Amino acid sequence: xxxxxxxxxxxxxxxxxxxxxxxxxxxxxxxxxxxxxxxxxxxxxxxxxxxxxxxxxxxxxxxxxxxxxxxxxxxxxxxxxxxxxxxxxxxxxxxxxxxxxxxxxxxxxxxxxxxxxxxxxxxxxxxxxxxxxxxxxxxxxxxxxxxxxxxxxxxxxxxxxxxxxxxxxxxxxxxxxxxxxxxxxxxxxxxxxxxxxxxxxxxxxxxxxxxxxxxxxxxxxxxxxxxxxxxxxxxxxxxxxxxxxxxxxxxxxxxxxxxxxxxxxxxxxxxxxxxxxxxxxxxxxxxxxxxxxxxxxxxxxxxxxxxxxxxxxxxxxxxxxxxxxxxxxxxxxxxxxxxxxxxxxxxxxx
Ligand code: AHN
Ligand code: ZN
Numbered sequence: 001x002x003x004x005x006x007x008x009x010x011x012x013x014x015x016x017x018x019x020x021x022x023x024x025x026x027x028x029x030x031x032x033x034x035x036x037x038x039x040x041x042x043x044x045x046x047x048x049x050x051x052x053x054x055x056x057x058x059x060x061x062x063x064x065x066x067x068x069x070x071x072x073x074x075x076x077x078x079x080x081x082x083x084x085x086x087x088x089x090x091x092x093x094x095x096x097x098x099x100x101x102x103x104x105x106x107x108x109x110x111x112x113x114x115x116x117x118x119x120x121x122x123x124x125x126x127x128x129x130x131x132x133x134x135x136x137x138x139x140x141x142x143x144x145x146x147x148x149x150x151x152x153x154x155x156x157x158x159x160x161x162x163x164x165x166x167x168x169x170x171x172x173x174x175x176x177x178x179x180x181x182x183x184x185x186x187x188x189x190x191x192x193x194x195x196x197x198x199x200x201x202x203x204x205x206x207x208x209x210x211x212x213x214x215x216x217x218x219x220x221x222x223x224x225x226x227x228x229x230x231x232x233x234x235x236x237x238x239x240x241x242x243x244x245x246x247x248x249x250x251x252x253x254x255x256x257x258x259x260x261x262x263x264x265x266x267x268x269x270x271x272x273x274x275x276x277x278x279x280x281x282x283x284x285x286x287x288x289x290x291x292x293x294x295x296x297x298x299x300x301x302x303x304x305x306x307x308x309x310x311x312x313x314x315x316x317x318x319x320x321x322x323x324x325x326x327x328x329x330x331x332x333x334x335x336x337x338x339x340x341x342x343x344x345x346x347x348x349x350x
Contacts, residue, residue, distance in 0.1 A: 039348045048182065048347040053174040055335035057328040063090070064158055064166035064239060064326055067136075072154035073161060074140045075113035075192055084116045087136065087165065087189060094172040095179075096120035096187070099223045108197035108210040117214050118189040119223045122175050126184035130342055131232035131296060132171065134164025135193030135214065135286055143198045144310060144317035156322045157194070159303075159313065163239030163326065165189055167335045174339055183346035186229065190214035190286050208284045215286035219293035231258045232298030233341070234287040238334040240313050241327035243303040245275050245334070249282030255297035261350055262299060265341050271333040280304045281311065301334060 039048055066086070071079040084100065091098045101117040118136065123129075138157030142150060156162075168187050175185060196211030209216070237243070245266075251259050266275035287298040308314055315321045344350040 048349075050181075050343050050347045050349075051178055052340060052343040053178040055170055055174060055332060055339045057170075057332040057335060059173060060166040060170040060239075060331040060335055061326060061328050062166075063169040064162040065323060067162045067165060068156050068158050068323060072140070072156055073136060073138045074154045075115065075137060075195065076111070077154075080114075080116075080137065083136070084118060084191075087118055087169070090169055091118070091120035091172055091187070094120075094169075095176040096122055096172060097124055101218065101221070101223050103217065103221075105192055105213045105217060107192075107195050107213070108207070113192055113195060113213070115191045115214050115217060117191050117218050117223070120172060120187040120189075121184065122186075123180060123184035124224075126182070127228075128182070128346075129184040129186060129229040130345060131186050131188060131229040131290070131298065132168055132235070132338065132342075133188040133190060133215070133232060133286060133290070133298075134161075134168055134235045135191070135212075136161055136165045136189040137191050137194055137214070138162070139194040139317055141198065142318050146308075146310070146314055146316075147318040150319055153319070155317065155319055158322050158324075158326050159237045159240045160316060160321050161194065163237060163331065164235035167235055167238055167331060167338065170331075170335055171338055171342075178343075180343070180346045183342070185342060186227075188218060188223075190218065193286055211284055212286050212289050215289045216293065219289045222294070227294075229296050231255060232287065232290055232296050233258070233262065233338060234285065234290070234298055234300045234302075235334060235338070236285055236300060236302040237313065237316070238301055238303065239327065239331050240303055240315070240325045241330065243274055243313075243327075243330045244305055245301050246278045246280040246304045247276075248280055248300050248302060248304065250285070250288050250291070251299035252279055253282065254287075254291040255299050258297055259299045262301070262337065262341055265344070265350065266333070266337040269337055269340055271337060274330060274333040275337070283311070 070083040138161040191214035290298040
């Protein structure tokens with residue numbers, strides 16, 4: 001009697017059981033077809049884990065010092081050539097595939113400048129990729145309104161040029177120490193960012209295109225045909241003491257999701273003293289051309305103090321942009337954030 005009732009109950013639920021069984025089959029099937037999900041190992045199906053390396057700010061600092069020791073890295077000078085050679089050699093020693101993209105570009109003065117964009121690639125055959133970039137040249141004049149001396153002489157650009165490169169060289173060293181398995185990274189150092197036409201105070205929009213010549217060139221002529229990246233992060237003036245990284249307007253226009261996820265990671269990593277949720281005015285920088293021409297959603301991590309007229313550090317485009325403005329704590333905040341972002345992204349954990 002009891003046994004009969006039991007079977008009767010089963011029979012009454014056959015439809016339900018069949019439904020559950022079918023649902024389980026579908027779940028199992030979709031798990032199989034998502035084997036290329038970045039969260040699972042393709043062979044074992046195990047959840048992916050990654051060892052996130054420690055960004056060493058002492059190394060980044062030394063890489064900046066080394067660049068500054070060449071002197072101002074102004075196109076068509078021996079210091080510019082030597083520094084390009086040194087950076088390419090460094091990336092090779094960190095296991096990257098290096099391409100130096102060379103051509104001549106026309107400055108606002110009419111001069112032809114020897115441009116060298118330096119591209120260091122990790123896992124060049126991977127489809128999922130992140131682009132990391134910075135400019136490496138330094139300005140040929142000290143034309144800030146705050147500059148008081150030697151305004152016609154080129155600047156050292158420890159922060160403006162040197163810092164982004166210093167951080168990315170240390171990121172490259174980390175990539176050699178702890179190779180990414182599931183994602184590619186391209187580090188692109190743009191040349192001739194800072195040879196733009198000095199402002200006459202009128203702010204004609206057409207003169208903005210006299211800046212960022214290396215990134216404009218690369219965005220129209222990739223180092224490899226059909227180049228693609230999921231998104232990009234530009235570092236510009238990322239080394240000064242007390243830097244304030246805000247959500248910059250052009251980055252928010254083209255790539256708000258990337259800004260928000262990088263800032264979230266920075267703040268979760270303990271760097272809320274550097275990464276601010278405030279949105280600031282749009283600027284023209286290399287990322288604008290990477291967005292517009294290369295169509296890669298790219299953000300700019302750039303120091304935007306609230307207290308200066310220019311919106312940049314008081315040392316900006318003056319001879320005070322030397323090693324004295326560089327602070328290892330700032331380098332660590334930016335460098336470790338970039339490391340955390342790419343290593344987590346590589347396992348689909350961001
Ligand atoms: C302009 O002043 C047009 N853009 C700022 C980009 C820049 C200059 N970054 C470093 N130097
Ligand atoms: Zn500059």
